[in-house]
Amino acid sequence: MKITVAGAGYVGLVTSACLAELGHLVTCIDIQKEKIDMLQSGRSPIYEPGLESMLEKNLSSGQLHFTMNPHHAYSDAEIIFIAVGTPEKHDGSVDLKYIHVVSNLIAYYIENDVIVCTKSTVPVGTNELIQAIIDSRKPPNLQVEVVANPEFLREGSAVLDFFHGDRIVIGTDHHKVASILEQLYLPLKIPILKTDIRSAEMIKYASNAFLATKISFINEMSNFCEKVGANIEEVTFGLGYDKRIGHDFLKAGIGFGGSCFPKDTKALLHLGGHINHPFDLLEAVINVNNRQQSLPVLKAKETIGSLKNKKVALLGLAFKPNTDDVRNAASLTIVKELLEEGAVVTAYDPLAIPNARRILGNTIEYADDIRAALRDAHLAIIATEWEQIKYVPLDVYQNHMRDPIVIDGRNCYPLHEIQKYPITYLSIGRPDVNNARQKKGWE
Structure with missing residues (x-):
């Protein structure tokens, strides 16, 4: 045809x-x-x-x-x-x-x-x-x-x-x-x-809104797990075996981004207001996601105190792996908040640096190698679970950072592997490893 x-x-x-x-x-x-x-x-x-x-x-x-x-x-x-x-x-x-x-x-x-x-x-x-x-x-x-x-x-x-x-x-x-x-x-x-036509239009929005809800729900549960001493990975493992729930979209992290979920959830929320049908659940989904994207910087401040003049390695700029898209990426929120705290940011991403540079300009530095980004850093934040990040030898953090402190927003590394290295490691909804941060505000 x-x-x-x-x-x-x-x-x-x-x-x-x-x-x-x-x-x-x-x-x-x-x-x-x-x-x-x-x-x-x-x-x-x-x-x-x-x-x-x-x-x-x-x-x-x-x-x-x-x-x-x-x-x-x-x-x-x-x-x-x-x-x-x-x-x-x-x-x-x-x-x-x-x-x-x-x-x-x-x-x-x-x-x-x-x-x-x-x-x-x-x-x-x-x-x-x-x-x-x-x-x-x-x-x-x-x-x-x-x-x-x-x-x-x-x-x-x-x-x-x-x-x-x-x-x-x-x-x-x-x-x-x-x-x-x-x-x-x-x-x-x-x-x-x-x-019919209207049902087809709604199927798209309903699908994205439901998946966004699932992501925000498990991220909210991860915050619960941190406070009560549970491990979100074990929780989701058991949760996903329920055939009514399934394992997909139950990975805790720092929220969703990209061109679809953020835009479509807000569009559906707006439509609800237009037809006098408040969508309270979807409003909560959006609020949880926004809060989750700020979690890495909050953890950073509670771990090392002031970030002023601290060098931070940001690992990952794309909103997800295998794309160069940075639209609504958590990395953009993290950069904004780090700069507001006075940190010096060096970012690494295998593909997304050109697109990120169009938005962030020269407000941060860019590295074409993970080791260069980590060199002399006081802190590393993982924002995208690229294979190049997930499978980097863990001693790279130990050997290249000034202080091997890692905040992993995507739970890239198994805790039993991290425990073999002198790294302070904070992930999402899991116990901290080798961590000496004060618990104030988290009990």
Whole structure:
């Protein structure tokens, strides 16, 4: 099929490459010339495992094209996927300006009947808005059906998720349209759920809100564990065996980040206020997450006192491993609070330094090696559980730091291994190791 994808961000780019891999003729359109030039040369502007090789392969075969020309993109497409950004406004609501722009462009440039599928995460009712915009501007002889088709791709495993996801949701009341999309996705052999449009829109928000709730719940339990002397890892191990709960998303840490969970939880909370339905649970989820991101600096101050002029090694900048994305990352909160305390920060990350530098500038120093970041540091804070951090020999802390004090926000190391080294080690929801900090305020 001839498919166009509007937007070359994470979702649009992965969707384009994977649909081309399935054998479809795919055109991806974006308004950023630098990005399109880069993609046309076979280079990806984002890091995603397996993506760049797939781009190169399908560009070479002619299955995949990139353009800025809307006529070329939309005129003869059979299916158009909308994957443009839906950024957060200051009040937590969703900014739909790019949805409006692309809807108008589609209406103006299409020359055939077409199915428009919305991949972008949008508030309930948005697909009806898209339908109304297109219907009011398209040629009267053309038929356009708008479908809610939310994505469930995780950064760092998006390609894998496309081909091996848990489900595909198709939101439409038109059986023929649903059947066409079902045939499109059938080769993936993934369960397909057909719903009405508004339910499909809500499934995306409900999924992210539930997972965010699970994360905040286990992080709150980790704080309980610290105060009562329990070990959160043993608690979650026992908890996860309950089939009603499961083991996934029960890893204690310093909160969630990225482009989805923070934005989507706030958007759903805002929608609740708009329809006069306060979402108290979700408000608590957000508050717990915000508090959790501040935990490393709080532990640091209670461990060594004043941080003024102390050198702190921050290990990890990306919001999660296997991505260079720092949006809403815990590291940004940690840097802000460390600088407010007068600390001198040196950060290490295998991939995310360029993106972090665009936000943080030269307020901190950057190291391309973990040992360089740790050299002469009074304190180390682990903010991202990269393999390069999880599997570093533990004597590196002992040999390179001025004071081997480690605050591990991701529980990277087994306690029985840490106990073999003269390291003061504070993790999340687990007993401290070789720790001489005062207990004041934590009893």
